[in-house]
Amino acid sequence: MSAELTETTRAGRLANWNVAIIAITVIVLIIAAASVDSFGTGQNFGFLVLDLLPIALVALPMTLVIVTGEIDLSVASTLGLSSAVMGYLWNANQPIETIIPICLLLGAVLGAVNGFFVTVLGLPSLAVTIGTLALYRGLAFVVLGDGAVADFPAVYTDWVTGTIGSTPIPNVLIVIVVLAAVFGVVLHATPIGRAVFAVGAGEQAARFAGIRPGRLKFWLYVASGVIAGLAGVLWTLRYSSARADNGAGLELAVVAAVLLGGVSIFGGKGALPGVIAGVVLLGSLQNALRLSDVSNEALNVVTGVLLIASVLGPNLLKRRT
Amino acid sequence: GTTKSSTEGQQSKAPENTAGKADPNAPLKEGLKIAYLPKQLNNPYTDVEVGGGKVAVEEIKGTYKLVGPNDASASSQVSYINTLIQQQQNVIVVAANDPNAVCPSLNQARKAGIKVVTFDSDASKTCRDAFINQATTQGIGESLVKMASELAGGSGEIAVLSATPNATNQNSWIEVMKTELAKPENAKLKLVKIAYGNDDDQKSFTEAQGLLQTYPNLKVIVSPTTVGIAAASRYVSSSSYKGKVAITGLGLPNQMRQYVKDGTVKKFALWNPADIGYLAAYAGAAMSSGQITGAEGEKFKAGKLGEYTVGADGEIVLGPPTEFTAENIDKFDF
Amino acid sequence: MAALLRVRGVSKSFGAVAAVRDVSFDLYGGEAHALVGENGAGKSTIVKMLAGVHRPDAGTLELDGTALALTGPADAKAAGIAVIYQEPTLFPDLSVAENIAMGRQPLGRFNTIDRAAMVAQAARLFTRLGVSIDPNRPARGLSIADQQLVEIAKALSVDARVVVMDEPTAALTGVEVERLFAVARSLRDDGAALLFISHRFEEITALCERVTIMRDGKHVSTDLLADTSVDEMVRRMVGRDLDALFPKQDVEPGATVLRIQGLTRDPVFKDISFEVKAGEIVALAGLVGSGRSEVVQSIFGVDPRDAGTVEVLGKTLKPKNPKQAMAAGVALVPEDRRQQGLVMELSIERNVTLPRSRSLSQLGFLTGNSERRSAKEWTERLKTKYGRLSDEVGTLSGGNQQKVVLAKWLATGPRVLIVDEPTRGIDVGTKAEVHRLMSSLAAEGVAVLMVSSELPEVLGMADRVLVMREGRLVAELSRAEATEESVMFAATGQEATV
């Protein structure tokens, strides 16, 4: 009996994908640093962070949204529309100091539209955000056409691509760390976080406990929109190019990273450290494989396999007990 | 605040040219690492281009490398440039998906001593050392109008099926076409529409459909992009418009052979894409070896293609395009 | 007579929980056999093994003397075992007729489904059950009672030799139960074996001939009902003697705590007005579907209302605002434990502290410690049985789940406690504890409003009984006036037949 018990608890711990994914990420980082030339350089670290910046940012609110049992596939299009509007306003000779808040506000509005359809009208979020995915991207093209706007002020673009002082730590890492900390604390150590989990695991019961699932989800969509808007601004500044097609297809990568991080697509389960690990794992694998001249195709396969394995692995472990 | 006009002219400057003075007699270095970064991999036209590059790199005993994204997005190229910097390549030969988005990275590469040669689609002048131009913009624009006029019999409606609306090359050719069409001898030709197929086969196909539906009197579709011309030809060859509407533009002989043979296409033009990649390798090697710096008037030898002179703004022009017809098409295989 | 179905030494464990251990009993054709036991005793697990849902870890099932290896529910069906599960298992998007016929739809040309025959079959079954449900309507939106009736029709449709009913009556009222029993008896008389699970002894004695008792997953005894008494059964189930049920102490009612005036929500209920005083237990009685749950949900604010006011200690509550109701001291233990009472996938501790996460936080932050401490305290107070506080609440048995719901709400320190079917699906032992708890809360000055479909519970616990019929409050009976007859008369509008 006691042997049986310890075995189940050990399996339970292993089955905790959140821990596993962090361990895997650390191992991959160590192996990559040891075996791939120039993976461990400071400059490469900077590139790596810049590459995973948009996914890392958007994955934060996405985690909360998915934990409530919903999804937001429109994030990449929100990013694109934010970028397009940024370009449009810049071309219209607006000061960048006004443009950036406008883009964040725009993100909030776009998120609120999603939130309205999902919570007020009660429509399934998968369908709604596939709709707004097309709608927002379309609007981005309406705003900016197929053109690109460049020449953003060097002070801003240099900050986004630059590092802290003479350290190899990129400035944008501050943004990621601060936001990750905020979302992590909110999800795991506040009443809001408790409500997020409760709504995801049993919406009706949450309502009977005095939580307003609609309101909660609405604000999560707004948060998702704001962060996607911010990601659009940073994207534009990083490449110094505002385009309507910026970030196209990013939504699937973000969802993949979040799921890889151990969040259940059905809601109610997941943790932010795992998601961060998922983002870092995907980003560093991509970086290391590219440095080793392994083609993009391999990365596609690796991403897909990892994604499936991330759910299959714990399931198999659980089943064996 | 900081607006576009207040920052005009204060963009981050290109790094000072560190190569110093050109020495035309310096020998070509061996073992140069030359990497090709096309707009996207798995595009037949690009494959031919970089194929030529591979030949040249082998001729000069360098190390050839081909990397690139599967989608033609501006941002995905940046990660590859960063990787090439890490790998300490000597020359990066790149076709920019967005002239500005790649700039910061290319300049970072140049700071690290890497020579940057653009081909196919130029990056902003401040962030590359040389640009291999397939033909002069003027030459191509004129040639396209000439072919269209012949096919239309000197008068009637014509339409353009281009790549993306911000494709640098296509747009400059279309500009020249417009100037040409404004001339009195082309007064009877009417350009009714510029459609964009985004260099996507299916989209170009659908756009060609749309053109023919909307403009019943259309005589010629001019498609200055290999994807567009192939898609338009395929659509027309299988539709009731075959024989009524002529297709011309820039295309690859192998892709177009069928439509030239079945009469859908009478003539089209192109330079030899393999030569572009070939020339880029030599230009990059010459720069990396110190033979040239990219300044106007410098000369260098490009293997079987002979001697080239660097033009204004570091442009190196390959030569005039070739016209393909049913008579000569079988002589080409690319 | 040879046994029709033999259960021989079956065991089943879920992880570390041994739900059923070495249980054996026989079912004979033509008998109705009761299976009783406390919550979590393993009854439903036995049912699921008979249904082919779970495969026994050890032991065998025998039908007509031959071993029965069930690899899935389809096998059980093929073997003539029909099961009514504890939870309704309908397909909300499909028509009622199709729900009944699923998997055995009558076929016509080219093996296509003969819809007319299918609808006719459903109509016949409903006639037999004496209910009128449109066979063509989708199952979505059926009330719990109607859902249960469709389940019963489903089981009838197979012409089964063994019919297993896991608490089929939990959501039914007297009339419907009687109707069900009539059908069950006719099945039994045709030679089928009936396995009947219920926590209501009056039903067991009314229907069954023999009874098997389980405790902690183990078989305790199988006897003729005629040979045992209810007290004896209860003792065997809980393993000890029980105090009397329904121990409501007399408390002098205090000031009015809850005042409802003209509460209306078309078309579910209309113009409901009543008061509950401190120390009072007021029962809201009525037939299933009379609108009681909707009234209390509207009071608590999870459901909207069209008109009327709700006052708690003189403070008027806004509609649709459970948070404000909670702040004012209202707590609602809802009727549907799995959907409304608990977040099944969350841990016990999170469930217990969910309504209080704000007050348990320090400067808005939660570390988990205060929640764990509070959850431990309250689950211990209610004698909840569980492995660890971090276990998912869904792994507990029904009764223990109900205790978690109670703990969750009692911990909020309510001034008004509304309980909706507080003892539905709960074993006698736990039931007594719940009653004692309600009574002592009342003694502490809490105003208790209790919705219950169980008349003995209503009569035993309530100081006053309010009766609802078709969405209207039709009677208010004092403790002295309230009898089975008077309540049923008010609820049905006619002389009771039970």
Add this chain to the structure above:
Amino acid sequence: MTAVELPAPRRNTLGVVLRARELGIVIALGLLVAVTAISNPRFLSGQSIRDILLNTAILAVLAVGQAVVVITRNIDLSVGSVLGLSAFTVGTLLQNNPGTPVVLALLVGAAVGGVCGVLNGVLVRYGRIPALVVTLGTLYVVRGVTYFWAGGSQINADELPQGFLDFGNATLLGVPYLVLISLLVLVVTAVVLRNYRTGRELYAMGSSPQAAQLAGILVGRRTVGAFLVSGALAGVAGVLFAARFGTIDAAAGTGLELNVVAAVVVGGVAVFGGSGTVWGAALGALLLTTIGSALAVLEINQFWQQAIVGGLILLAIGADRLVAVRVAAGLKKRGSHVS
């Protein structure tokens, strides 16, 4: 017990209301065509209609397969990648064996897709992984495999046998083969889903997975079956794609999955399973394709196209919701009463 008088079984009025959902698409389609045709009569020319139907054919086949999966409360995001793999496989096959009959090509495509579908189904069912996760994974994997295999190569029209290319355009009594094939797929699937036990079981599974298990439905087999159908149809669509467009590379069908899901959603198939028809899905595909063509003809800036499609999806699910709320309100009033 006294005999009860049952109300005469009513005509299935609810079904009629629900079917109005598809009626809505038909009306929208009619309006769109009318407006477009008035502004440019050539929109109704034979060639134009043929083009729209041809373009719809491929999307419709995919949408039918997707609808089958969605009805079981799953989703298949890998269809675009599977289409690409199938198209490339069949293209290579035809390149090397120009004599291959079209029917064989279709079968090969279906088989390739079917294998992918079974893989999806097995992972979903026996790996207990949500379909969204599995098919998002195989979306990447299958596309990666195709890239590995194809590299930069492209199969051009001139490398494909003329017979096969003709098949992409040829007609029978004026109706293109591609359209006939998609109609056949549609009718067969619709009949199976509506009139056969297997089909009803798919609805049951989507409506309540636990109940389906308890009802003895072979959920595993049916789940794998649904993915098999979706995969095989994506494979068939790949062959149609190859025949229609003649140019195939590793990127064929990239990003198509969202269009397919959009068509299904617009067509009134609930993303949570259990309801909707393949007719609706096919109509959704037709509507989306027609919008694309109409915008080109109406000379509406093509940049608006995507935005309009997005708006339409929102409109469609919104309308769906409205109908559902009405129906639910009607149902509540019709509870039973013991007589």
